[in-house]
Amino acid sequence: MAETEFAPAKINLCLHVTGRRADGYHLLDSLVVFAGVGDQVSGTLADPPSLSVEGPKAEGLTGEGDNLVLRAARAMGVSARIVLEKHLPVSSGIGGGSADAAATLRLLARLSGRALPEAAAVLALGADVPVCLAGRPARMTGIGEGLAPLPPLPEVWLVLANPGVALSTPAIFRALARADNAPLPRDLPRLRSAADLAAFVMMQRNDLEPPALALEPVIGRVKAALSAQAGCLMARMSGSGATCFGLFADPLAAHAAARAIRAAEPGWWVADAPLLP
Numbered sequence: 001m002a003e004t005e006f007a008p009a010k011i012n013l014c015l016h017v018t019g020r021r022a023d024g025y026h027l028l029d030s031l032v033v034f035a036g037v038g039d040q041v042s043g044t045l046a047d048p049p050s051l052s053v054e055g056p057k058a059e060g061l062t063g064e065g066d067n068l069v070l071r072a073a074r075a076m077g078v079s080a081r082i083v084l085e086k087h088l089p090v091s092s093g094i095g096g097g098s099a100d101a102a103a104t105l106r107l108l109a110r111l112s113g114r115a116l117p118e119a120a121a122v123l124a125l126g127a128d129v130p131v132c133l134a135g136r137p138a139r140m141t142g143i144g145e146g147l148a149p150l151p152p153l154p155e156v157w158l159v160l161a162n163p164g165v166a167l168s169t170p171a172i173f174r175a176l177a178r179a180d181n182a183p184l185p186r187d188l189p190r191l192r193s194a195a196d197l198a199a200f201v202m203m204q205r206n207d208l209e210p211p212a213l214a215l216e217p218v219i220g221r222v223k224a225a226l227s228a229q230a231g232c233l234m235a236r237m238s239g240s241g242a243t244c245f246g247l248f249a250d251p252l253a254a255h256a257a258a259r260a261i262r263a264a265e266p267g268w269w270v271a272d273a274p275l276l277p
């Protein structure tokens with residue numbers, strides 16, 4: 001019988017680039033959360049293995065070769081017929097490919113009864129795959145292998161907006177001016193309300209935002225469009241962009257904001273969703 005796993009969007013509330021490894025990968029200190037919008041990975045055990053890609057954001061993706069879903073399936077050593085329903089824009093800073101890989105690992109573990117691959121094999125699929133596999137709010141360090149769960153966060157809603165430009169993560173890291181920025185505060189404060197969370201996050205940074213903005217100035221318009229909405233507590237770019245998020249305390253305000261941005265910018269991808277606990 002077919003099983004389905006949800007692959008939620010990953011949001012970097014902040015992302016500090018604190019160093020660089022000898023192999024060129026960057027050391028990060030990032031607060032990562034997940035939103036209730038994402039892709040779906042479904043499948044059944046079958047031989048030969050196959051992948052078909054469907055859904056509103058399937059364009060340009062094939063079920064062949066280097067697709068992260070197939071790489072994840074190979075890492076599990078399980079043969080399955082998999083359907084990826086793509087809702088998240090690709091190369092957009094919200095971890096679509098990593099979330100799909102993590103959902104594939106969960107799906108195939110469930111279908112086959114096999115254990116998940118060891119940590120190093122999960123990390124080898126991509127630096128964001130371990131946090132997506134954990135699927136809970138976390139402080140992420142190292143290149144993505146250091147994960148500490150965050151204490152319970154307050155209820156908060158996210159509006160996500162992407163202007164339809166795909167950004168290459170390696171290109172953004174290459175364009176980064178400094179790779180020795182200050183980490184997050186060692187101890188995070190207790191964040192009791194959406195306003196507390198937004199105020200704390202606002203004091204931090206996404207160090208990938210300046211290089212992304214230099215490559216794609218439209219990101220400035222995306223952030224401004226989110227910030228201008230009634231009830232938006234703060235807005236920032238996620239990951240290596242170009243998707244930006246706005247934080248809202250009120251789901252109705254988030255929904256109205258998403259509708260307003262969609263009406264003003266019909267070419268943009270816009271979603272509103274709760275932050276997942």
Ligand code: C5P
Binds near residue numbers: 127143170
């Ligand atoms: O691991 P992943 O395939 O997602 O990374 C894509 C590219 O982004 C890497 O090849 C590297 O150039 C860059 N990267 C980095 N530091 C990280 C994560 C990614 O430099 N922590």
